[in-house]
Amino acid sequence: MTSVAHPMVMEGVQLMLIGMGTVFVFLTLLVVAVRTMSALILMYFPPVPIQTNKAVVTAEGVPRAHVAAVAAAIEKHRGSQAP
Amino acid sequence: MTSVAHPMVMEGVQLMLIGMGTVFVFLTLLVVAVRTMSALILMYFPPVPIQTNKAVVTAEGVPRAHVAAVAAAIEKHRGSQAP
Amino acid sequence: MTSVAHPMVMEGVQLMLIGMGTVFVFLTLLVVAVRTMSALILMYFPPVPIQTNKAVVTAEGVPRAHVAAVAAAIEKHRGSQAP
Amino acid sequence: MELFEQLWAGSGLAQISYGQAAMIAISLLLFYLAVAKKFEPLLLVTIGFGGLLSNIPGVEIATGDGLLHLIYMIGIETGAFPLLIFMGVGAMTDFGPVLANPKTFMLGAAAQFGIFATLLGAVAISSLGWMDFSMNQAAAIGIIGGADGPTAIFVAGKLAPELLGAIAIAAYSYMALVPIIQPPIMRALTSERERAIEMVQLREVSQLEKIIFPLLLLLLVAFLLPSAAPLLGMFCFGNLMRECGVVDRLADTTRNALINIVTIMLGLGVGSKLQAEIFLTMQTLGILVLGMFAFAIGTASGVLMAKLMNHLSSSPINPLIGAAGVSAVPMAARVVNKVGLEANSQNYLLMHAMGPNVAGVIGSAVAAGLMIMLVGS
Amino acid sequence: MELFEQLWAGSGLAQISYGQAAMIAISLLLFYLAVAKKFEPLLLVTIGFGGLLSNIPGVEIATGDGLLHLIYMIGIETGAFPLLIFMGVGAMTDFGPVLANPKTFMLGAAAQFGIFATLLGAVAISSLGWMDFSMNQAAAIGIIGGADGPTAIFVAGKLAPELLGAIAIAAYSYMALVPIIQPPIMRALTSERERAIEMVQLREVSQLEKIIFPLLLLLLVAFLLPSAAPLLGMFCFGNLMRECGVVDRLADTTRNALINIVTIMLGLGVGSKLQAEIFLTMQTLGILVLGMFAFAIGTASGVLMAKLMNHLSSSPINPLIGAAGVSAVPMAARVVNKVGLEANSQNYLLMHAMGPNVAGVIGSAVAAGLMIMLVGS
Amino acid sequence: MELFEQLWAGSGLAQISYGQAAMIAISLLLFYLAVAKKFEPLLLVTIGFGGLLSNIPGVEIATGDGLLHLIYMIGIETGAFPLLIFMGVGAMTDFGPVLANPKTFMLGAAAQFGIFATLLGAVAISSLGWMDFSMNQAAAIGIIGGADGPTAIFVAGKLAPELLGAIAIAAYSYMALVPIIQPPIMRALTSERERAIEMVQLREVSQLEKIIFPLLLLLLVAFLLPSAAPLLGMFCFGNLMRECGVVDRLADTTRNALINIVTIMLGLGVGSKLQAEIFLTMQTLGILVLGMFAFAIGTASGVLMAKLMNHLSSSPINPLIGAAGVSAVPMAARVVNKVGLEANSQNYLLMHAMGPNVAGVIGSAVAAGLMIMLVGS
Ligand code: NA
């Protein structure tokens, strides 16, 4: 079959090899980079143990979640002034 | 009054006749088309009788409306990933 | 120091004087204009005394606030048709 | 003290013309009407502000590299903004009432007589030498009778951009004045008894009918009058997004964020045509007078057509609903409802009037397509 | 009666070609698939409507000064719309699953074999004389195998704009067909036992990791493959806005109003390439066939790669999740979940499949960058 | 293996310059400040990302046909984006506090001294030969003292586009640094007793006053200083939409979807001016130093003016509120409140400081108009 020797097919094969090679190399490096990042973050910023959720209440007897929600709403309102 | 014979007035009259004629023909055809469509739809997809609304509840005892609302919310969330 | 006599510096000083002058004149006029406006408005449209808020209820026994909210919602819906 | 001279020469007081002062006053009047009287505020506030900005002397806002000129060039000269507004209106429109009673489409046809009568009027007063409107201008003025803002702006942008400001102002002002212009005409042409006619309740229209209708309409346009396809195409697109049930997030944005953004831009862009030297002409006066006639004639023909249909039809038709055929959605339908209630306190015509109301949108878009094809080419 | 002749000559019936009629039928078919079958409705409704408008005879909509042509020029020829969509998709994407199990990135690599195999296929049938695709066109067709709409449109706009309509239709259609195309391939390449494999639960990923990831990815792109930077840059930008926690109002608008507006425009713009004379060619047929192969090969290579990784890895990997590497987010991951549940009713693979799923987006953007650099220059 | 060479030649590692690497580091620093320190995140995240993309070697993003270059040309070179942001800010701004106590407008005037002093400083160091700023550039740098991002970008775009990146970075950075820069100056210029002064409660302002104010302001601008009309016009337009009560849906979109979309685009566009070869110059260093002085001088003149007014006025004025006259809305007002509370724990100055705060926006827009007229022409 002479068609395999067709220059465009040759170029296509080359593109496929280089293309898949590059994709694999790129994503392999990404795996390495992500693993390194996660390891560094876990080392320097270890996750805080999750708090048990026993209806945390502020000094004034208001559920903290409410306070947080209100605070967030205020902050959001303020934040909207920014640009 | 010779002004009525003014060529622009003649053209205006012509435009009015043709214009109103076309508008009427178009909307008449639309009426016919819509009637045909509705008839065909009523023939092939007869309306489902409206369900009596006696607080349909699922097997688990949750009002179906709630289930539907939750399902819709989930679907909406998923749908939002689409483009 | 001859540099003070530099023509660009002279122009800068001039710009500063004219600039601050204009800013002050402009905002002074704005103060005057705003005071005049407020005085005229207070004269011709005196503020309505604030109503005491004793849970105003309509004839049908529905809290007026609800009626207003519903009316606003309807109006909003209608208004949205406008452009 | 050369800078001082420059400062004075650059001030508005040194440069303002009488025309600009007058236009600023007119813009303030538009705000008053929009805010205090609630006259089509979405457009009159934005057009009014555009007009205000366009008449500030000595600064490029509505000309050259100014923002309003850019907006005009990008969005109005190309026709993009009116088309996008039409898409948004499509996404807001419920064709249910007219599909339930398709013969009311005919009322949307009859009311377009206002358009063509006004065209003829504009041509006539030009031939009498009282004014000087070209055929293109006469056609653009006629469209005011369509009582549909974006259609009027679209046609004016194509046929007579120099009149766009006056035409848009006239169209939106008269749409706002519908509650004042229409009732006397409606009462004059109908008897108390006719106004009291109650209509049979509309049937429920299925979702499938609502989905297929915009496609059907567009196909009819494509086969018969392609020149109406840009306007009605975008209208049908918006409506299809609304009804098809699978792209609700797009329909939502279309009738909210997108139409709001485009409305602001459209208003500013139209306002850029309120520059004194363009707007303050005798032609503007002529346009305001002719526009008023257009509305009145459209209302009358709608009512007369409805009377005729009431005679011919088996089910009763209240002639008042013909007045809604001019469009001016949803104001005209509400006026019909109000006048109907005066004659018969049990007579709720709102939904019946919504049919001719949206049919009027289609009718004037068809008329617009015709004008562009027959006059514009 | 010259005006009558003009009216008839201007009508669609007098002007329509067989091709236009066929394209109108195809557009209606797209609506049917979108609405009744829920096939990628956001794009197929908008593209379909664009196609409908583009095939209305005798009116400039998709050509000249028409709105759809303007939209195409402004948003697609420049690449702006696909990039903005990518930003929005970034603002919607949660990289948590793939960060919890980074080796699943490799599955996103493997599935890109569909792209290059299809390129080779297109070149081969050209060299055999069966079709006539240039290298640029072959590359653009290959990208259909990336199963990612905006990437395909972006690449086609750069390398082969004349094929853009067919490529977009093929890409979105096959993405919608994923539940039909993939399962047989997945079942053929795996044993019942493999499909039943349960995977260990994913760890919680911290917010800091999620914030740093888009920057890390972009830096890697910048240093290794800058030609992928426009696509992946906008994607990372959207994702950074989502995760960084201080610009939530921007992220919100990006994944709602902005992406919706751009989706509407993108659909209409792509639809403008569905004009009969551009679309109805043998090449379109070739593209549809090749696109199908691209999907099938991508699925197969993903599954095979996952099998290999399962052998090499200490923790078990269900080979099915490899199929999600083609992207088609989130449809492919849901299909994996469904096929997994058939083999083992306790086997919820959805989150595990989301990893390769988003990795596939990155993989095909990398492939797209490569194509543009190596072929396009 | 020609393709391999092409691949390597196209990689970032082969092409990156030291300058680009430095700019990438600076962009990452901007993210750190925005995310970890909450420094004006809406702008620093978007500008930072634009900077990152602009310094990726070997790909057209901030140049040629690249998306960021298009955004810059369309939105910043024309001035459209800063003007639209101003419209949005107008739709967010409540003029109530300043209308209740109009003499605080004067504090917004005094704080603009920072602008002109900095202009003079830039001119002086140029005449000393230490740097080389033209008069246009000096004016654009001075505007940093206005503490108002869109105003600075608008003026820089008109007078010195080559410095736009550095000026925008300086303006937003110092706005973020207000809580650090201002308090020492405020404490140095006031006694403990002055800082403890309580002010009389502000009267309620009627809606009518709030509606008329933007029109009054615009008319004053039109008659006195038309060159400030683009900026203040759009600001007044947004405010009128907010207050007039009849176009709430437009005002809502203006301060949400629209301003968010434009903020993203503005940030990316400004970021396109962070290319190494444009940004990494001695001038940038000079701008950063001068910008700091501008802020400090503005703060000081505001406080001194407030001291003077306290002496002259019948009702007591706390001199701290003068510092809010630089604008930097709403950060500067919050800083005033905090410093006031330190001296007197019952002293809530927030609402009193909001008056000079919004007056400062008007003041610097006036100064901007002056600069453009006197220097730019
Ligand atoms: Na109409």
Ligand code: NA
């Ligand atoms: Na992919």
Ligand code: NA
């Ligand atoms: Na300021």
